[in-house]
Amino acid sequence: MPLSRNTDFFGRKATLDDLRDALLPQEPANDEVGKGTNNIKSFSILGPAGIGKTQVVIEFVHLHMHCFDAVFWIHADERSKIIEDVNKITKQLGLVDEASADSDDQILTRDLFKTWLENPVRTFASTSAQSRASWLLILDHVIDPKILDEFWPAKGETGSILITSRRNTLWNAATYPSGTLQPFTPEEAVDFIGILAQRDMSEEERQCARLISDKVKGYPLALKYLTGGIVEQNISFAEFLIQDHGRSAKRRRNINPVVRFIDNEEHSFLESAFDSISHSRPLLDVLSMLDPDHIPLDILKAPSTGFRLPGYPSTEQALRSSVQQLFKYSLVVKNKIPESLLMHRIVQDAARKQMEPDYYRAVFNACVTLISSKWPFREFTWRHGTSRWDQCEELLPHVMTLRGFASKHNTRMDDLHGAFAYARLVCDCGWYCHERGKTTESDMFGSIAQKICEELKQFYPLDLVNADKNPSEQQVADALAEILHNRGVVAVEVNWRRESLEHLTRFNEMMLQELGDRPAGQDMRLALSFNELGCAYMLRDNFEKGEECFQKSISSMEKLDNFEKWQISLPLVNLGFVYWLIGRNSEALDVLLEGLSVRERKFGYNDRESFITGRFLYALGNAYASLEMFDESLQYHGRALDHYRETLGSRHHRTADTYIRIADNFLRLKDGEHALALVEKAIQIYLSSAAFTAEAARARYWKSKVLRKLGQVKGAENEEKEALKLYREARQKFQDIMPEDKRPFEELEGVDFDRLIVFWSR
Known part of the structure; x- marks a missing residue:
């Protein structure tokens, strides 16, 4: 609960009765227990700002808290706030170990919370109907009801959801009951003013109070502010009305246009308070x-x-x-x-x-x-790690809120410093969102930052008068380079092939122009640019270009002052993937084993420094499988799975990739049951995000193969249909570089599905 109970709460009995009737828990009928019947109740309180929606909810909770085993309050105006609140609740419920990587996986904690809402056990020692908890979930200030879909429990035998929103309607009222909160009637408003003012009122004072209420149309929040001002000034209601008339006349004369209220506008009740501060x-x-x-x-x-x-x-x-x-x-x-x-x-x-x-x-x-x-900016280098996440998550809602106001003004010559500071903030905020798997938010912030920096470029070079007080042309160029890098990396991660090559080609060109002919020193951005450009080429299966870029990245890193071999881990593991994909498996083993050995000397055996060691282990498993050294393959894939679980979490897409590879090993060992269990885990992970349609298609393909091995022909046929549907859907995204594929499922092979997937997940 974000707020304490309002000791001045007044009225709203009919609404509180509606909430009681709609939301208080009831025991499910005996024939419904355990059958997955959807008995989840819901009610939405609608109405404009200041009408008292949140206050009604707080009062309802305090009146009926004893009827629920758990009450959850979620700020629902932004998806990012919902998912962070859900993450905190999931930890508090003990559904995930706070010390584990899983606790940082907000998609996993979302799914765990939804699962608990559908089967809300009081204790994990018992799952009987008698041990089910009753719960109330409050979704406060919903702006876009569509964002609730991914958090709404699909079924459940108990539970209640209470929503507040300024919208006139959310969904079909017959299915999802709602009520619109009305302003106080004149008599209710007068009684409310009397309670707030803590005074007995004469008939004359009640008449003045009615006029005050009419002024603000009976809105509780406005009445509270006006009455508070009257009490603070120790004046009568009549004196306030005379005073307010004078303020209205002053406004009409427009004496102070910088700080003004328009006469009779919806916020005019705040004028007295604003004038006093x-x-x-x-x-x-x-x-x-x-x-x-x-x-x-x-x-x-x-x-x-x-x-x-x-x-x-x-x-x-x-x-x-x-x-x-x-x-x-x-x-x-x-x-x-x-x-x-x-x-x-x-x-x-x-x-x-x-x-x-x-x-x-x-x-x-x-x-x-x-x-x-306060923002913990991360230096532009090889960037991995989670140490700053808590600090970023606390500040992210404020950056999201600022985004809504940024469009009010354009980049101007007299405010280059302000525009640059905002671009720098949203650039790094976008990278943080990328680290947390928030692709939509990451690309949005990257787009904003790039637009600002492109606009800033037109004002340079600066004259001597402006040069000292504004960011330099090089600072703007450096920021734009970082933005292009970030947007390119995000595009690679989610397999956006055109966007990744566009952003990373430009980033590489900027670095070549700036750094290509000068001593490397400690600036590793040129090496970064070659590595990421190599990844963009790999998305298009241009292995020759990919190999060339990774080699150049390694060469550039080796020229740095104080170079250490572990610093080339990323281009080296990528180079290992190139060799494996083009069939040079022995060379792949040499590169990958050497890179893993260097990391072990630096960080120790099975380090948890970052997920990079997991990438070496995964790639080694692939190379050994191609050499038909299946025992070694299973060993390295098993180590990769453990590593990804501990560094990225059990529901990360890289963890799912490893499930697929291990399932392949189990299928080879004729252990279809274990193979099926792993493939199904992978499917659940991939389906949690629209970004992994191609991966889900591959997983469905492998599931169909496993089911056929197990003799489950009907199930296999269903999976083949789903795999083909997802395959064509994923391929449609690459129509600019791939022709349409109308082949039936029977003509497709595993390699066809792999071509749609980012190279490091194959």
């Missing part, structure tokens, strides 16, 4: 551009250099003083998480609407500076 206003404006559900105080501390928002608190003492003033006027509230704030979205909207364009840009830049000062 002059020294805290810059902080309020910064808060208006951050994620409202969790704002740690730590990210609000201004860095000692580079911060340019006039009036913003420059010391921790000044920051806490400003926060206290915002508390006083209820413009922020305390989060249950220590040292963090919550802010109502309507307050954020009101603050932003008051900003003139230049000031809006200054506040946006200030937010970028604050987040960047």
Whole structure:
């Protein structure tokens, strides 16, 4: 629960009764127990901002918490926030070991949570109906209901889901009940004002209170702010109305166009509070551009250099003083998480609407500076590891929120520094999303960063007046090179063949132009560019070009100052794959065994430094299988499986690749049952993401082969149909470089499916 119970909660009895009737758990009928009947209840509370949806939910939970074994609160306005909240809940339920790599796999924890919702056992010692837990899942502030599909349990005999949303409708009301929360009636509003003001009202005062309610159309949040201002100023309701009339006249005269409210607009009830926080206003404006559900105080501390928002608190003492003033006027509230704030979205909207364009840009830049000062940027080199993930995950919602405001302004000559800082932040944020397997978010951030840097280039070279206060032309070029690298690597990972070659060719050309003729020093970007370009060529089965690039990457690395052999691990393992794929298996073994030996000397036997050692083990298993040394093949593939599980997690696509290879070994040993179990695990992993359609096609192909070996002809035929469907769907993505393949399943071989897959997963 992000908020404590509201001691001023008032009314809403009919809505609370509807929620009680719709959501309180009931025992399933005896003939439904254990049959997978979908008895999950749901109810959606709809209504505009400020109507009190979240407050009703909090009150309902406190009234009926004793009826549920577990209550889960999820911030549902962004997919990234849902998946992070689910990840935390899964750990708290003990469904995954927090110390394992699986705990960092957000797709796995999503699936584990959904599985638990469908069969919510109180204890893993018993799965009987009597041990099932009753649960309530709250999805607060849903904007796009489509993103709920991947988190919604498909079936279940118990459980309730409560949704809040500003949308007028979410789904078919007959299937998914909902109710629209209405404003208070005039009499309800007057009673609510009396409770907030803690005073007995005469008939004259009640009439004034009705006028106040009419002003804000009976919205509870607006009534709370206005009444709070009246109490703070210790004035009567009549005096407030006279005062408000004067403010309206002043607005109409447009005396202060920089900070203004339009007369009778939806946010005008906040004017009194805003007028009372002059020294805290810059902080309020910064808060208006951050994620409202969790704002740690730590990210609000201004860095000692580079911060340019006039009036913003420059010391921790000044920051806490400003926060206290915002508390006083209820413009922020305390989060249950220590040292963090919550802010109502309507307050954020009101603050932003008051900003003139230049000031809006200054506040946006200030937010970028604050987040960047806390963001753990990763150096542009061979980048792997998970140590920064927790810190990035806390800041990611704020970067996602800023993205929505970035489109409000274009790159300008007088703000090159601000544009560059934002490009740098979203570039590294995109790389973090890539590390976590968030391909959509990664490509989105990469696209934003590239667009900004391309726009920045047009302003260079700078004149002497502007050169000192803005990023240099080389800094912009370096940032663009990193962006192209990142976008190319993401494209390779998900097998986007055209995009990967486009981005990585350009990255390589930039590095050749900058670094090709000068001493290498410690700059390994040229070596990086050759390695990644080699991967792009490999996606197109251009093995000759791939080999050439990997060799150049190794040569470039060897010229670096303080070079160590383990540093060429990635191009070396890629080169081993080239040799294996073109049938030079002995050479592949020599390269791979040497690379593995170097890593063992550096990091120890079976190190868990990163997943790179797993790639050597996997490739060695493939090479030994091609040489028909099947015992050695099974040994190395088994080691690769253990390594991937511990470094990447049990539901990573590379782990699934290894299941397929080991299944092949088991099939050769005539152990069809074990082969089938492994292939089915792989299929489940691949189907969790649309990025792995080709891998799923291959897995279905192998499952059909296993089922035929086991004599399960009907099952095999079904898998053949699914494999062919997925094969053609995957091949359609590569129609620019592959002709249409209309062959029936019987004419396809394993190599046909492999050609659709990234080379390191074959």
